[in-house]
Amino acid sequence: xxxxxxxxxxxxxxxxxxxxxxxxxxxxxxxxxxxxxxxxxxxxxxxxxxxxxxxxxxxxxxxxxxxxxxxxxxxxxxxxxxxxxxxxxxxxxxxxxxxxxxxxxxxxxxxxxxxx
Amino acid sequence: xxxxxxxxxxxxxxxxxxxxxxxxxxxxxxxxxxxxxxxxxxxxxxxxxxxxxxxxxxxxxxxxxxxxxxxxxxxxxxxxxxxxxxxxxxxxxxxxxxxxxxxxxxxxxxxxx
Numbered sequence: 517x518x519x520x521x522x523x524x525x526x527x528x529x530x531x532x533x534x535x536x537x538x539x540x541x542x543x544x545x546x547x548x549x550x551x552x553x554x555x556x557x558x559x560x561x562x563x564x565x566x567x568x569x570x571x572x573x574x575x576x577x578x579x580x581x582x583x584x585x586x587x588x589x590x591x592x593x594x595x596x597x598x599x600x601x602x603x604x605x606x607x608x609x610x611x612x613x614x615x616x617x618x619x620x621x622x623x624x625x626x627x628x629x630x631x632x
Numbered sequence: 633x634x635x636x637x638x639x640x641x642x643x644x645x646x647x648x649x650x651x652x653x654x655x656x657x658x659x660x661x662x663x664x665x666x667x668x669x670x671x672x673x674x675x676x677x678x679x680x681x682x683x684x685x686x687x688x689x690x691x692x693x694x695x696x697x698x699x700x701x702x703x704x705x706x707x708x709x710x711x712x713x714x715x716x717x718x719x720x721x722x723x724x725x726x727x728x729x730x731x732x733x734x735x736x737x738x739x740x741x742x743x744x745x
Binding site: 550559560562565573607609619620621622623624625626628 | 664666668673674675676677678681720722724731732733735736737738
């Protein structure tokens, strides 16, 4: 099946710094990728839809200037958490729409962000 | 009304029993339906998808779809402790453009040895 990778898998940063998370589709091209955030014992929360070659579409309540998304190629989308604060500590997951008909989503393994 | 609704659980079944997970959706135009399994601390993984009314079986898993009732379910036969996870129902509607997948909040399943 389609494989989606994320890097890093785990990151600890200091408050006020920025962190970049990469999401790659390894064996297929993905014109659309999605970024989610998940707090412990809570459900997935869609943050934004990343479109190759155009601006991301953010969900209501998600600050686009704080969570910068760049989808510069058909296999890579990046999420940058700018000026991170402890409340940004969460599990960030990306997904990409697979190449087969039906549009199923494949998820990356996630990135655990801890802001100290 | 949420677009995709699931009983949050927890649902607890004994090992070897059938676990039944249910999901309802509000968009009658939805065409594709997916079940994802998410272990604690991990990202979701796709385990089943179904497009047509009726049953679809894959090993111990059976997905059931009833579009008239806007209902999709997942049955897990011979449940194992390793099946303990949160199960997410996802529904795809063709009318929303790129962001066309809606997820339920998930049902937490515990299979007791």
